[in-house]
Amino acid sequence: MTAVLGVGLLALIAVSALALVRTDDVTCQTMALSFYGLLLALMFFVFRAPDVALAQITVGAIALPLMVMLAITRMKHREARRRKEKEPS
Amino acid sequence: MKFPADYPYFVAAWILLCGLYGIVRSKHLVHMVISLTVVQSSTYVLLLAIGFRRGGYAPVFAGLHTGARVVDPIVQALMLTDVVVETTVVALLLAMVVKAYEKGGTTSPDDLRFLRG
Amino acid sequence: MNVWMLTATVTSASLVPCAWACLRGSAERRLVGLEMTGIILTILLVLLLMARQRLPFVDMPLTLALLTFGAGLVFARFLEKHL
Amino acid sequence: MKRSHRLWLFAVGALGMGFVYCAGARNLPPWGQYRGPYGDAIAQLAVYERHTTDTVNAVTYDYRGFDTLGEEFILFSAVTGVMLLLRPEKQDSGGKRDEKGGNPASFRDRAALSETVQMFTTAIFGFAVIFGIYMATHGQLTPGGGFQGGVILAAAPMLLYIAENTEAFQRIVSHPLVEFLEGAGAAGYALIGMAALAMGAAFLTNVIPLGTTGDVFSSGTIAAISACVGVEVAAGFTLIIFEYLREILSQKKNEEP
Secondary structure (H helix, E strand, C coil): CHHHHHHHHHHHHHHHHHHHHHCCCHHHHHHHHHHHHHHHHHHHHHCCCHHHHHHHHHHHHHHHHHHHHHHHHHHHHHHHHHHHHHCCC | CCCCCCHHHHHHHHHHHHHHHHHHCCCCHHHHHHHHHHHHHHHHHHHHHHHCECCCECCECCCCCCCCCECCHHHHHHHHHHHHHHHHHHHHHHHHHHHHHHHHCCCCHHHCHHHCC | CCHHHHHHHHHHCCHHHHHHHHCCCCHHHHHHHHHHHHHHHHHHHHHHHHHCCCHHHHHHHHHHHHHHHHHHHHHHHHHHHCC | CCHHHHHHHHHHHHHHHHHHHHHHHCCCCCCCECCCHHHHHHHHHHHHHHCCCEHHHHHHHHHCHHHHHHHHHHHHHHHHHHHHHHCCCCCCCCCCCCCCCCCCCCCHHHHHCCHHHHHHHHHHHHHHHHHHHHHHHCCCCCCCCHHHHHHHHHHHHHHHHHCCCHHHHHHHHCCHHHHHHHHHHHHHHHHHHHHHHHCCCCCCCCCCCCCCCCCCCCCCHHHHHHHHHHHHHHHHHHHHHHHHHHHHHHHHHHHCC
């Protein structure tokens, strides 16, 4: 039964990897990245690697998308500020 | 190389090629960094497929008798290191992306002309 | 092979619609899919550890429950305010 | 190079890589049939030798401890690099170093947030801190360890940020102690290794008494190193979050009438 679960999960991971890199909008991609990380964490757990699954839950599903989101936020914020400074002149 | 027995190895290769494809067609530097994480996740699948052992227990002996047959802990330690290093690399790359945007005003890898000279 | 494992295998099929929601469409739609994935995955991890009789692994669903709650709120707030 | 050319070039390269990969993967053991002699040896010995029940953490923090030391310093230098890149420059008006002692943060949009969210996030903050500490200190018994616990600890202040408790959030993440703790965590790891040298053993030898298998205070240096890594990771991620949010935080302060 583990084999059925594992094989299906690997197929889902392969599909999501392709969908993840084919997404162009980075904000949407952040959500897809988090989903991909969660899938990888489940795969680690199914294949008996609980330590790595825990690291992947904390890092791949939470910390990485959060960092990407913070970087996008900062770039958007900088853009808005630049536009505001340009306006009065 | 038979198909059903070596299925995870093919998945690892597929994920690696997907990530490289993302890097090649990328129009945004953050998109490129995310594609790089996809490339790196292929190594997890590969290492996991190598270290797996059918019918083995997870290598944690809490509530398990010590003679039990477990999957390989060394490969899992390698993967743990891999996950950690991936995070640090992504943090540094994202900081570089932010800085490149602030200095150059663009996020497209094709427009990074100001790097020349 | 026991009833927990069977339940886990059947439950994992519900990840497919989550993938459908998460991998296409707008950012809000993806966020909804992500939240659903977190919930399903928490249940799935509990079912798997019951299937293998490894109760010490309950740390993992706990972490997931805590972090998906926090991450969902953080994403929602950032989508609302900054993006 | 034009886009279509680049994709064609990639297709050729991918085909070649696929062939090389298939040739290389042919001699890998079939899925599920791996017989690793080192893995078996570690799984048999780790519980007796190191009094730990989690063999993966025994490998990471003890048998392969020197590699993990290098990895921790990769993390340390990456955090330093992020800080170096994102710190505002001198002439930049965005955020200067004089952020302490200003006006209290703006709570203008706090009314827009539902009270349920505020209450839950503030309540869960405490739980997240305790859970992170538990995770970092029980790495030798159950899955977990310093790295995972550290990330949970660093994620806890973000809950305060969502609850719009910006003042408390800023007081936590911009505290000078965070920088000190980050260095102290990395140094602690190296010092535990040095302690073995001082006692006449090789670097990173397990010199602390091992204790009873299954106790929290067991497994000697594994628990100590795990705690050090937890401190370093928590402080490092907090610093990264602060560097990214610095501008938004300082702008919030300027908006205060």
